[in-house]
Structures are given as C-alpha cells and as structure tokens.
Amino acid sequence: MIICICHRISDRDITRAVREGCASFDELQDETRVATACGACHDCAHQSFHAQARAGAGGCPRSPHAGAQALQLAGA
C-alpha cells in the first residue's frame, strides 16, 4: 500500500527501512523522504513506522539486541 504519494513510499518501504536500522521517524524521513513534501501522509507514515517498530522489524533479526531495539523504537 502506498503511504506517501509524493515520494512513492509504501508500507513495505517503511518496513524495510526499519529492518535496516532506522531508529526514529526523523531517520526514516532522511532515508526515504516520506512526509517531506506536502505532509498529507505524515500521520499515516508515523503510525506505520511505530507499528513496524512494535512488531519487531527493527534491527538485525539475528541480533540478540533486536527485541530491545524494537521496544526502544516503540517508546516502551
């Protein structure tokens, strides 16, 4: 599903960015440019980012710290 029409960023792109180590929404924006043009997608992109972080998409799946990083990303 496309989240950001301006930059053609999908929910899968956000998931991939989180898996590759984006640790904050600001980092996600730096990496993908999501929500940096008209801003209409900001809330949806923000929710998608935090949902992915809560789901444990953050960090290397083989890292012993992956779960802790996901909790940190989710603000727990």
Ligand code: FES
């Ligand atoms: S739809 Fe994402 S910045 Fe415009």
